[in-house]
């Protein structure tokens with residue numbers, strides 16, 4: 001049973017075979033740091049987190065690079081508008097981004113290269129392309145990639161060159177090009193750029209957005225690596241152009257598998273400034289969203305379907321997350337964590353089969369929910385063996401290492417509380433309601449609220 005994924009390049013579900021045995025080299029396009037990242041960006045970053053966690057679970061050694069786009073049209077515009085240095089702007093939003101990633105419990109990349117640290121590598125790539133006649137310099141000192149020199153151009157995005165949509169990023173590159181589809185590798189300096197420029201063999205200027213990712217990914221992972229991800233809006237022109245430049249310069253295949261997550265919608269529609277539905281993490285925190293609840297809302301849909309984010313779904317999602325937490329606590333109270341049993345229940349194999357099928361999270365979660373309900377009943381009715389209890393704990397830990405839906409810090413129950421809960425459980429079994437109530441009061445004095453539910457006692461810290 002091995003992992004199969006949908007490869008945007010071949011448009012097929014394919015068996016995932018890394019270049020080097022159990023090593024996976026993964027590049028994910030990072031944020032453009034001119035503003036705070038929004039919940040749509042985090043849909044993509046969470047999909048990539050799930051993919052990476054699953055690869056790690058399967059035993060792969062993952063080297064993950066996520067770039068920081070710290071120079072492009074938008075960052076420059078913001079720095080000029082706000083009369084601040086480019087560095088001031090990009091540092092501020094890079095720090096905020098890394099804080100948000102950590103709050104959402106997204107595993108950090110092994111390295112977060114910044115585009116401005118790789119200008120030499122970009123210049124080298126552009127020089128190689130000019131040498132091969134795949135790029136040309138215009139009179140103003142801008143350099144363009146010659147699309148007609150790249151016979152495979154359009155394969156990723158499934159388009160014919162004459163049908164190219166004029167994307168915004170391409171239109172932003174309006175200098176003098178041989179063909180409308182050619183894209184900028186190097187943009188000559190304009191007065192509006194203020195003091196933001198680098199020297200190059202073609203005069204002062206700055207790199208185009210696409211060459212940044214080619215240079216950073218190849219510098220960190222080599223010319224040919226396993227996996228490259230982003231959101232669907234990255235397919236064209238960004239990733240298509242990355243392939244053309246990289247393969248043009250090296251003459252080698254660039255990336256084996258491309259994966260893209262679908263868009264996030266808010267309340268069923270596109271995010272837009274005019275509607276005011278672009279949620280940043282800071283705003284969601286103010287609305288009392290927990291990281292686990294956001295993770296659940298965004299990861300419970302398949303990554304290749306559009307997901308709808310809604311404030312109205314908060315309570316529903318909080319309840320699901322609470323169920324995971326209660327299950328964790330139930331196992332802890334029954335000392336499941338102290339039983340050594342790493343043999344996973346049969347349901348794990350079903351769960352694994354679903355995840356191996358192009359990360360089918362909704363199906364995998366379905367398997368987990370059914371098993372969790374069954375196991376909860378067995379524990380409450382004291383119809384579970386010690387081995388099975390240990391096995392349940394192991395599955396839960398695996399599950400949480402992949403999805404991160406349980407805040408184990410929050411779930412941590414001190415030993416003293418755990419033993420009172422056990423006494424109370426016994427009192428309830430013996431229908432000694434008075435004693436059970438006394439113990440409830442004792443727990444409250446110690447700062448813990450206990451509720452009796454169909455799934456047994458549910459305990460939470462008093463806020």
Ligand code: AMP
Nearest residue numbers: 031032040041043044230231234263264
């Ligand atoms: P950017 O900062 O614009 O370069 O975007 C960073 C990442 O967020 C890219 O991989 C985009 O594809 C992704 N992204 C942007 N908007 C959305 C959205 N509404 N839903 C999902 N992913 C998005």
Ligand code: ZN
Nearest residue numbers: 029030213238
């Ligand atoms: Zn990129």
